[in-house]
Amino acid sequence: MDFKEAQKWVNDDWKKNSKPVNKHLELLFLMEEIGEMAEMIRKQSGKKERKKLKIDLAKEMGDILICLMTLANRYGIDLEESFLKTKKKIQQRHRKGY
Ligand SMILES: [Mg+2]
Numbered sequence: 001m002d003f004k005e006a007q008k009w010v011n012d013d014w015k016k017n018s019k020p021v022n023k024h025l026e027l028l029f030l031m032e033e034i035g036e037m038a039e040m041i042r043k044q045s046g047k048k049e050r051k052k053l054k055i056d057l058a059k060e061m062g063d064i065l066i067c068l069m070t071l072a073n074r075y076g077i078d079l080e081e082s083f084l085k086t087k088k089k090i091q092q093r094h095r096k097g098y
Helices: 003-017 023-043 050-074 079-096
Strands: none
Touching: 003 050, 003 079, 023 050, 050 079
16 A cells, blocks of 8 residues: 555544544644654663564554544645655655755
């Protein structure tokens, strides 16, 4: 599944199965998921089993992607295009040596 397919799936599934929420709440959901990922990374220094931690971290990253795609859909942003533009910018920066 590529970015476009994933964003379309999120859009269709969201419309079908979720209560409408405002964009500020969608942003808060994204921030909440980023906080959950931060917690997983913080726990890496604790006693949690490494394999379990990787599974939990992957789950949180999945949550973040869904929230980001929901927000991108809200604003009509094509994340694949955004990624490619940012990739090009980074490559140009690296070619210039800074
Ligand atoms: Mg989560």
